[in-house]
Amino acid sequence: MSDDSNQTRVTLLQKLQTNQDDHSWDDFVRYYEGYIYIVIRNLGVGVEDSKDILQEILLKIWKALPNYSYDREKCRFRTWLCVVIRNKVYSFFKLRSSRNSRLNVSYDDLLQNLDLISDAEIDKIAETEWQSYISNLAWENLQDQFPKLAKEVFEASLDEESNSVLAERFKVAESSVRVYKMRIRKAMHKEIIRLNQELGG
Amino acid sequence: MRKEDKFNRNFSQLFEEAYTPEESPLEDALKRPGDRYKDFEFYREGGIKEISICLDSRTGRQVAMARMKKNSDVDRKEPFIREARINAALQHPNIVPVYDVGLTNNEPWFTMKFIDGQSLKEIIQKLKNQEESRFNNLADRLELFLKVCDAVAYSHSRGILHLDLKPDNIRVSEYGDVVLCDWGLADVIPSECDEPLLEVCSSTTKDFDEMTLDGTVKGTPGYMAPEQTGMIKERKGKHTDIFSLGAVLYSLLTYKKAFDGDELESILTKTVNADFLKPSQVSDNHIPFSLEAVCLKALSKRPEDRYSSVKELQQEIRDFINGFTTEAENASIMKSLHFWVKRNRTLSIISAFALLLLLGLMITSIINLKLAETNAKEVADKLRIEKEYHMRINKGAAPKFYDRAYVAYESFQFDDALNFCNSAAELDESLQEAWKLKANLHFIRQEFKAAKEAFKRAREESILTEINSEYVQIKANDKKSLSTKQYLELITQLRDNGLLREFTNLIHYKIFSEISLDERIEFCKGAVIVHNPHMKSLKFKFNREFKHLDLSGNTDMQVALCLQNFPAASADFSYTDISDFIAFRKQSLNALNVAHTSIYELHSLENPELRNLDISHTGIGNLRGLAGRPLIKLNISHNAVTSIGHILQIPQLEELTIHKGQLTKSELYHLPKTIKLIEVD
Ligand SMILES: Nc1ncnc2c1ncn2[C@@H]1O[C@H](COP(=O)(O)OP(=O)(O)O)[C@@H](O)[C@H]1O
Ligand SMILES: [Mg+2]
Numbered sequence: 001m002s003d004d005s006n007q008t009r010v011t012l013l014q015k016l017q018t019n020q021d022d023h024s025w026d027d028f029v030r031y032y033e034g035y036i037y038i039v040i041r042n043l044g045v046g047v048e049d050s051k052d053i054l055q056e057i058l059l060k061i062w063k064a065l066p067n068y069s070y071d072r073e074k075c076r077f078r079t080w081l082c083v084v085i086r087n088k089v090y091s092f093f094k095l096r097s098s099r100n101s102r103l104n105v106s107y108d109d110l111l112q113n114l115d116l117i118s119d120a121e122i123d124k125i126a127e128t129e130w131q132s133y134i135s136n137l138a139w140e141n142l143q144d145q146f147p148k149l150a151k152e153v154f155e156a157s158l159d160e161e162s163n164s165v166l167a168e169r170f171k172v173a174e175s176s177v178r179v180y181k182m183r184i185r186k187a188m189h190k191e192i193i194r195l196n197q198e199l200g201g
Numbered sequence: 202m203r204k205e206d207k208f209n210r211n212f213s214q215l216f217e218e219a220y221t222p223e224e225s226p227l228e229d230a231l232k233r234p235g236d237r238y239k240d241f242e243f244y245r246e247g248g249i250k251e252i253s254i255c256l257d258s259r260t261g262r263q264v265a266m267a268r269m270k271k272n273s274d275v276d277r278k279e280p281f282i283r284e285a286r287i288n289a290a291l292q293h294p295n296i297v298p299v300y301d302v303g304l305t306n307n308e309p310w311f312t313m314k315f316i317d318g319q320s321l322k323e324i325i326q327k328l329k330n331q332e333e334s335r336f337n338n339l340a341d342r343l344e345l346f347l348k349v350c351d352a353v354a355y356s357h358s359r360g361i362l363h364l365d366l367k368p369d370n371i372r373v374s375e376y377g378d379v380v381l382c383d384w385g386l387a388d389v390i391p392s393e394c395d396e397p398l399l400e401v402c403s404s405t406t407k408d409f410d411e412m413t414l415d416g417t418v419k420g421t422p423g424y425m426a427p428e429q430t431g432m433i434k435e436r437k438g439k440h441t442d443i444f445s446l447g448a449v450l451y452s453l454l455t456y457k458k459a460f461d462g463d464e465l466e467s468i469l470t471k472t473v474n475a476d477f478l479k480p481s482q483v484s485d486n487h488i489p490f491s492l493e494a495v496c497l498k499a500l501s502k503r504p505e506d507r508y509s510s511v512k513e514l515q516q517e518i519r520d521f522i523n524g525f526t527t528e529a530e531n532a533s534i535m536k537s538l539h540f541w542v543k544r545n546r547t548l549s550i551i552s553a554f555a556l557l558l559l560l561g562l563m564i565t566s567i568i569n570l571k572l573a574e575t576n577a578k579e580v581a582d583k584l585r586i587e588k589e590y591h592m593r594i595n596k597g598a599a600p601k602f603y604d605r606a607y608v609a610y611e612s613f614q615f616d617d618a619l620n621f622c623n624s625a626a627e628l629d630e631s632l633q634e635a636w637k638l639k640a641n642l643h644f645i646r647q648e649f650k651a652a653k654e655a656f657k658r659a660r661e662e663s664i665l666t667e668i669n670s671e672y673v674q675i676k677a678n679d680k681k682s683l684s685t686k687q688y689l690e691l692i693t694q695l696r697d698n699g700l701l702r703e704f705t706n707l708i709h710y711k712i713f714s715e716i717s718l719d720e721r722i723e724f725c726k727g728a729v730i731v732h733n734p735h736m737k738s739l740k741f742k743f744n745r746e747f748k749h750l751d752l753s754g755n756t757d758m759q760v761a762l763c764l765q766n767f768p769a770a771s772a773d774f775s776y777t778d779i780s781d782f783i784a785f786r787k788q789s790l791n792a793l794n795v796a797h798t799s800i801y802e803l804h805s806l807e808n809p810e811l812r813n814l815d816i817s818h819t820g821i822g823n824l825r826g827l828a829g830r831p832l833i834k835l836n837i838s839h840n841a842v843t844s845i846g847h848i849l850q851i852p853q854l855e856e857l858t859i860h861k862g863q864l865t866k867s868e869l870y871h872l873p874k875t876i877k878l879i880e881v882d
Contacts, residue, residue, distance in 0.1 A: 034205045047202060128213065133205070135212035158211035188212075189219035196216075 013077065013200030017065050028062060031199055032081075035133045036061070039085050042125050044113050057088045077200035082126035083119075090114050134199070138191035145187070150180040157181050238266060238312070246270060247369070249277070249385050254315055257300075264300060265315040268308060278309055280385070283401045285311035287361060288384040290398055295352035297372070297380045316382070318375045321345070321368035321449075329456040335377075339486075342453045343518055348379040350446060350518070354511040357439050360393030364437065366445035367424035368452055386419050388437065422468045423458040424448040427502055432473045440504035443514060447499025447507070450518075451477075454492060455484035459500060475502035491521050599629030606638055613709050615645055626658075633659045644669055645706045647688075648679035664698050685720060689727040696731060705762070708732075712766045713787075718745070721767065728763035729755075743769070752777060753794070764788070774798060775815070781805040795819060796836070803827065816840055817858070827851055838863065838881050845871055 016028050036057055040050045061084055068080055090111065097107030117125075143151055153170050157177070160166055167174040240256040250267045257264045269281050282302065288311075289299035302311040327334050336342050349371055356363060363384060370383040389398050420429040426444035428435035451459040459477040462468045471477060480496055481488040495517045501507045508514040606621030619642045625635040640655035644665070649672045656666045672691065676683060683691065688711065695704040708728055712721070726741050735757055742751040750769035752758065758777045761784035771792035772785065780799040785808055792813035800819045803826030814827075815836040822841030828850035835851070836858035845868040848857065857872070858879040872878065 034203070037203055038205045038208070041206070047206070131213040131216035132208055132210050135214075135216045136205075136208045138215075139209075139212055155209070158209070158214065185215065185218070188215045192216050192219040196219075 011200060012198040017068065020062070020066065025062065028065075029058060032061070033058060034137070035078075035130065036081070036085060038129045038133060039082055039125060040089060042129060043086060043089055043117065044110060045089060053089060053092050056092065057085055060084065060088050076126070078126040078130040079123055082122045086114065086117065086122055134192055134195050135188070138188055138195055141195075142184075142187055142191055146180075146184060150184065153177055153180045154184040238264070241266070247383060247385075249273070250281075250383075255312075257312065263315050264312040266310055266312045268310045282309050282311075284385045284387065285309070286401050287387045287389065287398070288313070290395065291356055291359060291361065291384075293352055293355045295348045295379055295381055296356065297382045313382075314380075316372040316374050316378065316380055318373050318378075321371040321373060324373060325368055325452055325456050339454075339489075340522065343492075343522060345373065345379050346446075346450055346453055347515060347518060349381060349449065350511050350515045352379075352381040353442050353446060354515065356387075357442070357511060359395065360390040360398070362388045362390065362437065362439065363442050363445075364388055364429070365420055365424075366442055366449060367421045368449060369421075371449070390438075420445075422465055422472065423460050425472060427473045427475060428504070430469045430473045432469060435504065438504070439510065440507050443499055443507050443511060444501075444504075446511065446514060447496055450492070450496050450499065451480055454480045454488050454496065455486060457483055475500055489521065491517070495521070599625045599632050599635065601625075602628065603632060603635045603638070606635070610638060610642065613706070613713075615642055615706075615710060618642055619646075626655075630658075637661050640669075641665075641703070641706075643679075644703070645710045647672075647676065647683055649673045649676060650679045665700060665703060668694060668698070668700075685723050685727065688724065689731060692728065693731050696734075708763050709765075712763055718768065725763050725767065729758065729761055732760050732763065733758050747771070749773070750788075759799075760784070771813075782807065817860075824848060834858075844868065848872070 012027065012031065016024050033054065037050060037054055040053065040057065041047070045053070061081065064084055068077065093107045093111050093114070097111060146154070149170065149172070153166055153172070153176075156169065157166055157180075160169075163174045163177045163181075166177045170177070237259055238255045238257055241253045242255070244252045244254050244265065246252060249270060251270045253266050253268070254263055255266050256262075267285075269277055273281075285299055285302045288297065289302065292298065297316060298314045300312045300314070302309070304310070324334060324336055328336060336345065349366075353363060353366065361384075363381065363386070365383055365386040366381075370381065372380050372382055374380070389401060391399060420426070424445050426437075426441040427433060428437050428441055448459045451457070460468050460471045462471065477500065480493050495514065499507055499514055508517075602621045602625035606618045606625060609615075609618035609621060619639065622635055622639040622642060625632055626639055629635070636655050636659035640652045640659055640661065643649070643652035643655055649669050652669050653666075653673055656662075656669065668691075672683075675687065688707070692704055692707050695701075695707065711724055711728075716724070722741075722743060726739060729739055729741070729752075730736055736755070737757070739758075740752065740754050743749070744751070748768065748770035750764070750767060750772040752761065752764075753773045753775045755777045759779065761774070761777075761779060764784045766787040769788050769790060772788065772790055773794045774784070775794045775796040775798065777795075778799050779795070780801065782795075782800070782803075782805040785793065785806075788808065790808045790811055793808065793811060794815040796815045797818040800816065801821060802823070803816075803821060806826055809830070811830060812832060813834040814832055817836045817838040817840060819840045821837075822843075824837070824842055824847035827835070828847050830851060831853050832851050833853055834856045835848070835854060838858050838860040843863065845864055848854065849871065854876050856877045856879065858881060861880050861882060869878070
């Protein structure tokens with residue numbers, strides 16, 4: 001595919017930026033909620049609190065979306081997202097800590113932690129979580145296409161390198177292990193690239 | 202908890218992979234620095250080279266790499282590279298292809314196609330151990346041999362001699378490819394080779410003397426030619442390879458080496474004199490005569506007695522495969538074929554097509570007489586496999602089929618004869634003899650319509666065709682049989698027209714077909730009369746309980762051929778005019794009385810179960826035909842016997858009847874006391 005066609009194709013992200021109706025909101029939630037959630041959790045927020053602030057952050061990002069200028073060189077979309085998330089988490093807890101200190105959660109500690117997270121670290125979270133997120137999303141999309149045994153062998157292969165060990169464990173020929181791995185890997189690579197492009201990675 | 206909390210972080214590795222693709226993995230592999238060949242694994246070694254399997258990272262295939270064995274003399278380097286160059290000059294499906302030649306750390310190597318499989322040496326060893334192999338069948342071994350010949354013929358055409366032909370240097374892949382390897386001793390004929398090969402010509406260099414540098418002979422004892430022993434002065438040439446091909450053929454026939462022994466010295470002496478045992482002398486395998494002849498010729502001591510070219514040798518093998526064999530072998534094919542056909546009668550008539558295949562098979566594997574013992578189904582399977590041979594049988598083979606049909610007809614094997622005849626006529630529709638014989642055979646089977654058709658094809662017109670036409674009217678349906686009465690009328694008519702062979706054929710056909718006892722008796726009664734026209738009446742008694750057949754007292758009866766195959770256990774033909782025992786063929790007789798007949802000799806007596814024999818009052822004077830028989834009672838009174846000699850060779854004899862004075866006292870003295878002697882007047 002040439003660069004030209006890359007540019008003329010409108011990605012999901014670009015659609016969401018220009019077309020903010022109810023329908024696109026659903027898409028936005030469907031595709032980004034998971035990532036935003038993980039990042040929130042990564043910033044040290046507990047499961048319960050994460051659920052509470054997820055909606056607010058989604059809305060905040062949704063509103064900020066049209067202002068994000070798609071410029072890969074300056075800042076990746078995922079990094080931008082993370083900065084927005086961090087800021088929102090920060091202000092959210094700031095508000096809570098002053099308003100409601102009777103809860104036994106120490107929001108001050110949390111705020112302190114958030115303060116300590118540097119831009120470099122935000123970058124890192126953005127990156128690793130994005131990769132994990134997109135890959136898992138890709139797997140979710142694809143896995144039903146593969147036979148159960150192939151799926152299991154493939155999943156196991158992510159931890160275990162040796163084909164012969166896998167062949168032994170799943171009672172299949174080593175050559176089958178190789179084929180399963182190769183097939184699924186290739187499909188995954190394609191899907192990852194597709195999702196990453198669509199979601200602005 | 203959300204599903205995201207359970208994400209498998211291992212998946213991230215795929216993200217990275219997706220974005221660090223080998224955009225052009227194939228191109229990258231070519232650019233990748235490092236050694237082209239890797240993952241070496243030792244495979245095998247010969248006297249000079251070590252063969253390893255390795256991965257060619259440029260082409261991604263497994264190749265075989267030959268290197269000099271460790272501790273090889275540096276002087277071996279040149280010949281080693283020379284071998285690679287000669288081998289590389291040869292491009293032929295049956296010669297291992299060389300891919301690349303090079304030096305690493307100053308050590309020469311060359312790569313070639315890796316031929317997974319076995320060497321012919323290993324295959325022969327397995328055959329010798331009677332293990333199941335793709336090459337159990339001689340036909341398959343000959344195919345293999347022809348491929349080796351192809352390779353050698355080609356290399357000769359390029360002016361190259363192999364000079365180390367032997368089973369170990371022939372490889373057979375799992376897919377049946379046959380390739381010749383190891384051109385380590387190869388030599389170039391300067392006047393015949395291509396220009397670039399002149400570079401490797403050895404005539405002036407020291408390493409192509411009779412002896413190798415380490416003082417051993419060049420070639421492999423057991424397969425080398427006399428002129429390679431260094432013991433005689435004789436030029437090496439194409440004839441040298443031809444000799445070795447003969448030795449390879451020898452091993453393929455016998456699973457043994459032509460020249461073998463414990464000591465090198467004695468093997469070489471045998472080789473130089475071409476002193477070896479014939480294949481048929483050393484092997485239990487059936488060695489077809491003509492293949493043995495091919496072997497002997499190739500293994501001649503004097504080069505001029507050998508084949509003058511590999512092609513000539515090959516042609517002889519092909520001729521054998523194609524069935525242009527010697528008479529001796531034809532006979533043995535005949536035998537196995539008969540056997541087969543007989544066994545398969547129960548499987549209904551074999552189609553001409555199957556027979557055609559069968560013949561091809563037989564020709565190519567007469568050796569495999571065992572084949573005849575394998576059951577019919579196995580043979581049928583084999584037939585399919587051997588289909589290709591059928592392709593080779595063509596019009597030219599028709600006369601052979603006809604010959605075989607005729608032999609079968611002569612020995613009253615009518616079903617076999619018809620099968621052969623059908624094949625002959627099918628292969629060559631213009632072969633009139635075949636049509637004529639076919640017509641005759643249909644006539645014998647009372648298939649008058651088919652006979653008429655065949656007579657027409659044979660352009661035959663005779664009394665027989667007239668009679669046949671007459672019977673087409675009487676019985677138009679070839680599937681139906683004539684009644685016994687009609688049958689008897691027909692043979693009478695044949696007799697009256699002097700068609701004696703046809704007359705005998707019909708009698709023979711009837712009594713050897715499966716008919717009820719009643720029908721048989723009815724037929725025999727009539728046929729004896731037809732056969733003995735002067736007879737007025739016939740006394741014919743058969744006791745069904747004791748299976749006793751009594752035709753005694755028919756003093757006019759001269760012939761009783763129709764009684765062959767009669768299900769009698771005992772027979773009384775005394776006081777008849779028969780002059781031989783032919784009437785009793787295929788009767789399982791315990792007791793036989795032919796007293797007072799015209800019989801004068803025992804040659805025609807078969808009936809091996811006979812216990813009780815009365816040959817009194819006959820002209821028989823020599824009892825040699827009784828030696829070794831399980832006779833218990835014997836009556837020789839009033840015949841011409843006067844000596845006891847052969848009686849002593851009847852081990853179980855209990856009772857002997859003679860007339861007074863037939864044997865002298867001194868003769869009788871030798872008679873064992875266990876034998877009861879009855880003397881009659
Ligand atoms: N290309 C090949 N693929 C597989 N096996 C081979 C190949 N070339 C040779 N061999 C096997 O390796 C052994 C030694 O090879 P050979 O060429 O005969 O060496 P040497 O000159 O030492 O006798 C032989 O038994 C042969 O069957
Ligand atoms: Mg060798």
